[in-house]
Amino acid sequence: MLLYLLRRVVFTLPTxxxxxxxxxxxxxxxxxxxxxxxxxxxxxxxxKLQLMTIYGFDRPYHEQFLRWIGRALQGDLGTSIATGRGVxxxxxxxxxxxxxLATFATFIxxxxxxxxxxxxxxxxxxxxxxxxSLISVIGVxxxxxWLGMVLVIIxxxxxxxxxxxxxxxxxxxxxxxxxxxxxxxxxxxxxxSVIPMGIVARTIRALVADILSQEFVGGLRAKGLLxxxxxxxxxxxxxxxxxxxxxxQFGYLLGGxxxxxxxxxxxxxxxxxGNAIFQRDLPLLQGTILVLAxxxxxxxxxxxxxxxxxxxxxxxx
Amino acid sequence: MGDGRQELGQFPxxxxxxxxxxxxxxxxxxxxxxxxxxAYWDAARRPKLERVVLLPLPDPAARxxxxxxGQVDWIEAPAPDAIPQLKSRGMVITQNxxxxxxxxxxxxxxxxxxxxxxxxxxxNLAVDRVAMTELLGGLMVPAKGMVPPSSPWFGxxxxxxxxxxxxxTKLMAEAGYSKAKPLTVxxxxxxxxxGQMQPLAMNELIQQNLGEIGIxxxxxxxxxxxxxxxxxxxxxDASSRGAHxxxxxxxxxxxxxxxxxxxxxxxxxPRGTNWGFYTMPRWTPASPPSATRSTxxxxxxxxxxxxxxxxxxxxxxxxxxxxxxxxxxxxxxxSGRRRTGTRI
Numbered sequence: 113m114l115l116y117l118l119r120r121v122v123f124t125l126p127t128x129x130x131x132x133x134x135x136x137x138x139x140x141x142x143x144x145x146x147x148x149x150x151x152x153x154x155x156x157x158x159x160k161l162q163l164m165t166i167y168g169f170d171r172p173y174h175e176q177f178l179r180w181i182g183r184a185l186q187g188d189l190g191t192s193i194a195t196g197r198g199v200x201x202x203x204x205x206x207x208x209x210x211x212x213l214a215t216f217a218t219f220i221x222x223x224x225x226x227x228x229x230x231x232x233x234x235x236x237x238x239x240x241x242x243x244x245s246l247i248s249v250i251g252v253x254x255x256x257x258w259l260g261m262v263l264v265i266i267x268x269x270x271x272x273x274x275x276x277x278x279x280x281x282x283x284x285x286x287x288x289x290x291x292x293x294x295x296x297x298x299x300x301x302x303x304x305s306v307i308p309m310g311i312v313a314r315t316i317r318a319l320v321a322d323i324l325s326q327e328f329v330g331g332l333r334a335k336g337l338l339x340x341x342x343x344x345x346x347x348x349x350x351x352x353x354x355x356x357x358x359x360x361q362f363g364y365l366l367g368g369x370x371x372x373x374x375x376x377x378x379x380x381x382x383x384x385x386g387n388a389i390f391q392r393d394l395p396l397l398q399g400t401i402l403v404l405a406x407x408x409x410x411x412x413x414x415x416x417x418x419x420x421x422x423x424x425x426x427x428x429x
Numbered sequence: 430m431g432d433g434r435q436e437l438g439q440f441p442x443x444x445x446x447x448x449x450x451x452x453x454x455x456x457x458x459x460x461x462x463x464x465x466x467x468a469y470w471d472a473a474r475r476p477k478l479e480r481v482v483l484l485p486l487p488d489p490a491a492r493x494x495x496x497x498x499g500q501v502d503w504i505e506a507p508a509p510d511a512i513p514q515l516k517s518r519g520m521v522i523t524q525n526x527x528x529x530x531x532x533x534x535x536x537x538x539x540x541x542x543x544x545x546x547x548x549x550x551x552x553n554l555a556v557d558r559v560a561m562t563e564l565l566g567g568l569m570v571p572a573k574g575m576v577p578p579s580s581p582w583f584g585x586x587x588x589x590x591x592x593x594x595x596x597x598t599k600l601m602a603e604a605g606y607s608k609a610k611p612l613t614v615x616x617x618x619x620x621x622x623x624g625q626m627q628p629l630a631m632n633e634l635i636q637q638n639l640g641e642i643g644i645x646x647x648x649x650x651x652x653x654x655x656x657x658x659x660x661x662x663x664x665x666d667a668s669s670r671g672a673h674x675x676x677x678x679x680x681x682x683x684x685x686x687x688x689x690x691x692x693x694x695x696x697x698x699p700r701g702t703n704w705g706f707y708t709m710p711r712w713t714p715a716s717p718p719s720a721t722r723s724t725x726x727x728x729x730x731x732x733x734x735x736x737x738x739x740x741x742x743x744x745x746x747x748x749x750x751x752x753x754x755x756x757x758x759x760x761x762x763x764s765g766r767r768r769t770g771t772r773i
């Protein structure tokens with residue numbers, strides 16, 4: 113087991129390096145000058161060159177990359193061009209807010225996804241299956257930003273039950289776990305949970321249907337196991353795959369959603385990323401993408417490890 | 430730099446100020462809370478409200494929803510589509526003209542179709558500004574030049590910018606073009622950015638208008654910051670992709686921002702933002718400026734010279750095709766419910 117763990121961690125390192133290279137390259141490939149947001153319209157060429165030197169944009173790409181990655185390893189992701197604040201401080205605040213949103217969305221999405229998936233798979237081709245499948249297909253297909261707007265129109269603008277924007281009456285800086293703050297999470301979390309719910313439900317349905325068609329299920333029934341006992345075996349057999357899908361989905365949710373966080377003005381990583389893109393704030397953009405991508409890599413690693421604990425056959429593979 | 434950066438980041442937390450409002454609480458990118466400055470010298474102008482909360486909501490639909498749900502008391506720049514709904518809910522919409530132009534900057538480099546003054550005039554006469562005003566829910570003022578006629582820099586133009594399709598068609602025929610034998614132009618546009626409102630729909634209307642007189646417009650759509658970068662780089666740069674015009678919107682509050690930076694021959698790229706390489710002798714300063722400050726000074730001299738020689742008229746009409754002047758608009762709740770604070 114230890115050897116397996118070590119192997120997985122070592123395999124992650126080149127992935128992380130690749131992710132860093134892609135993050136760095138992506139923002140440099142995109143058209144546009146990063147200094148546009150800070151340079152006055154009448155700025156001289158001298159001033160532009162001076163700023164390029166200060167931010168290090170005049171150096172060769174490989175040198176910029178090494179300096180950037182070197183500082184990132186020490187926890188310094190640079191300074192936002194647009195605001196002059198440290199990228200790390202901007203990012204840590206946004207990550208905290210996204211974590212709150214992602215936790216709620218995960219809970220809602222996984223609960224309903226698992227429920228619909230198992231029910232639809234177990235009672236496949238019945239009316240219950242059709243209803244559960246329909247809900248999951250809608251979940252995957254509906255554009256979530258559109259759903260967010262519709263929810264805002266109904267529950268905020270028309271009925272006035274829930275707030276339309278923001279992270280609480282006093283903003284995210286004094287977040288509390290009370291109703292006044294939690295009511296701000298409901299609409300964005302529901303909107304965000306729809307896609308993972310659909311994906312998890314569809315995966316689990318297919319998985320359950322596949323497991324039920326295997327011979328050992330017939331064997332279990334022949335041994336005289338009741339439906340409840342068979343169901344438990346199905347759940348245990350489906351868990352590793354379901355977990356892998358959920359891990360990836362949680363990774364997506366932790367990355368925040370530019371569209372949902374913009375619609376609800378939720379000050380998370382997606383909102384920050386959207387701002388960074390529109391302001392062409394290179395250090396903020398690179399730092400945010402890097403941290404989110406690393407989250408994903410680490411989360412994949414964690415899922416792999418948990419999967420191998422649940423299903424020892426994976427370790428031997 | 431590290432320490433200085435930290436200090437700069439902490440500055441808003443303890444900002445003092447000497448105006449009627451003081452900053453009380455500040456969360457970057459989220460909110461700023463202001464309280465009255467009880468020690469403000471002018472007692473008559475001391476705020477009556479206990480607190481003002483400012484929330485940045487970049488998305489117009491989100492702003493509008495926040496107002497409709499009662500979460501805020503007023504917003505700036507509501508989504509134009511939502512204006513009838515806001516009015517029907519008893520909101521008050523306050524408007525004011527502000528100096529912000531939405532223009533097509535023409536390329537005057539060799540080979541540009543806009544070098545022909547007849548084509549430029551025809552295009553100006555073809556744009557249906559009434560339809561454009563309708564498209565934007567009445568939230569624009571049709572332009573008569575690069576500054577409004579009320580401006581001291583407007584001058585006395587001989588060419589009146591209006592809609593006259595017959596005259597436009599005649600001018601195009603003189604230049605050798607018609608609907609059957611159209612002139613093709615390439616225009617850089619963006620889908621959002623700055624205060625452009627609905628740039629795609631607005632540009633499509635212009636495309637349709639110009640099509641009527643035999644100008645076929647091909648769009649080169651760019652992301653806003655890429656457009657700004659190519660604006661700085663100039664029409665000859667590869668980033669402008671051989672386009673004959675670019676479509677940046679900009680503030681125009683003084684001669685420099687409204688006229689000089691676009692037209693001064695001393696501000697050709699990469700020195701300045703004269704994207705189209707407009708080089709009328711009367712706009713070019715005697716000695717090339719070397720830095721920002723001197724650029725401004727010499728440009729101002731150039732501007733004064735230009736205005737005295739009344740070439741403003743020609744500059745504003747012939748180098749620009751169509752500009753819409755934005756209106757600042759603000760929607761607020763009509764009912765004066767008592768509250769401890771006003772949120773913006």
